[in-house]
Amino acid sequence: MKKRVLKLTSMIVIVVMSLSMFVGCSSKPTSKESSTTKPTTNSTTKSKTTKGVDIGIVLPTKDEPRWVQDETRFKDALKDTDYSVEILFSQGSSAKEKENVDALLAKNIKVLIICPHDGDAAAAAAEAAKKDGVKVISYDRLITNTDAIDYYVTFDSIAVGQAQAQYLVDKASGTGNPLYLYAGAASDNNAFLFFEGAWSVLQPKIADGTFVIKNSNEAIALQDKATLTREEMSKIISQVTTNWDFNEAKSKAEAHLTVAKAEDKGDVFVLAPNDGTSRSIADVFKADTDVTNYVITGQDAEKASIQYIIDGKQSMTVFKDVRTLVKDSINMTLLLLKGTVPETTGSYDNGKIDVKAKQTEVIVVDQENVKAALIDSGYYDAKEFTGLD
Numbered sequence: 559m560k561k562r563v564l565k566l567t568s569m570i571v572i573v574v575m576s577l578s579m580f581v582g583c584s585s586k587p588t589s590k591e592s593s594t595t596k597p598t599t600n601s602t603t604k605s606k607t608t609k610g611v612d613i614g615i616v617l618p619t620k621d622e623p624r625w626v627q628d629e630t631r632f633k634d635a636l637k638d639t640d641y642s643v644e645i646l647f648s649q650g651s652s653a654k655e656k657e658n659v660d661a662l663l664a665k666n667i668k669v670l671i672i673c674p675h676d677g678d679a680a681a682a683a684a685e686a687a688k689k690d691g692v693k694v695i696s697y698d699r700l701i702t703n704t705d706a707i708d709y710y711v712t713f714d715s716i717a718v719g720q721a722q723a724q725y726l727v728d729k730a731s732g733t734g735n736p737l738y739l740y741a742g743a744a745s746d747n748n749a750f751l752f753f754e755g756a757w758s759v760l761q762p763k764i765a766d767g768t769f770v771i772k773n774s775n776e777a778i779a780l781q782d783k784a785t786l787t788r789e790e791m792s793k794i795i796s797q798v799t800t801n802w803d804f805n806e807a808k809s810k811a812e813a814h815l816t817v818a819k820a821e822d823k824g825d826v827f828v829l830a831p832n833d834g835t836s837r838s839i840a841d842v843f844k845a846d847t848d849v850t851n852y853v854i855t856g857q858d859a860e861k862a863s864i865q866y867i868i869d870g871k872q873s874m875t876v877f878k879d880v881r882t883l884v885k886d887s888i889n890m891t892l893l894l895l896k897g898t899v900p901e902t903t904g905s906y907d908n909g910k911i912d913v914k915a916k917q918t919e920v921i922v923v924d925q926e927n928v929k930a931a932l933i934d935s936g937y938y939d940a941k942e943f944t945g946l947d
């Protein structure tokens with residue numbers, strides 16, 4: 559079954575000059591810990607005199623800075639609206655997510671913006687919302703195998719993977735460069751899109767001998783195939799998944815380096831799916847005395863990773879401007895509340911239907927442009943970092 563972009567044109571904005579739109583942002587780094595038992599965080603941005611809530615927002619976990627940043631951005635974007643909003647976190651649990659949606663439906667929400675913990679499992683929540691006549695916007699991650707979603711607001715996730723892979727390619731010279739692959743959670747459709755994008759750029763460079771895969775016999779078995787099916791990607795992702803978990807990323811990297819011989823190390827190249835896992839994996843590679851240098855990818859431009867980039871401990875990140883995603887979903891929501899059909903830019907096949915989508919581009923950030931892209935532009939405050947100049 560295909561759950562990939564059908565009609566969207568993937569575009570990577572490598573260096574961006576027009577960053578003047580970026581103003582003040584905050585992302586609170588928090589530690590990743592077991593999250594299923596934590597209570598749901600509930601924040602209502604506006605209490606209305608009438609009973610009920612207009613817009614319900616459900617985010618996957620508070621344990622990753624990425625989603626805390628989204629919450630902050632939603633609050634910023636909605637503080638001047640007359641609509642009431644409630645934001646709930648699912649803490650990495652599909653059961654909690656469904657409870658959250660049910661709680662919001664009981665408050666008569668009219669639009670649900672939901673970033674699923676698990677794309678397939680969230681179908682039940684979307685279906686409950688649809689049954690109640692609520693419009694459902696899948697946010698960042700696609701809810702899969704259901705017709706109960708109205709819209710999808712997302713970054714160009716294929717482009718994220720392509721940008722990560724291109725960075726590795728650009729930094730590699732000669733042949734036989736050791737390549738270590740890591741992926742996101744298989745329950746997240748984005749993990750497939752990131753991997754698909756990365757594979758499209760890496761595979762020709764594996765085929766021509768530039769890179770040699772060191773940590774996945776499933777990937778090695780498929781290395782001659784330019785395009786992988788979902789099932790084939792599944793095999794690789796299952797083997798090298800981090801499950802978006804910092805600790806799992808760390809122990810997996812440790813296990814890989816324990817079995818790798820000294821000649822599988824040296825100057826290495828690491829495809830890490832996002833910033834949190836990149837920092838964990840980078841720490842492991844840095845600590846290995848047989849690793850003389852590593853180039854490692856990331857995404858999200860989390861503050862902790864920006865410091866890692868400044869310090870030379872993480873090579874790059876893919877900056878996804880959460881404000882744009884939030885703005886797009888809020889604009890869409892306001893139109894839906896007024897009964898207007900929002901504009902979209904393409905569609906994604908979620909396994910059941912083509913979901914109309916609005917997509918945002920991404921920006922590559924490394925030591926070269928970190929100051930211009932994230933500090934000079936006002937996205938982060940220089941005071942939050944050390945060693946910038």
Ligand code: BGC
Nearest residue numbers: 622624699746748802832858
């Ligand atoms: C998001 C990434 C995030 C990852 C882990 C993905 O679906 O697109 O931004 O780092 O989930 O939460």
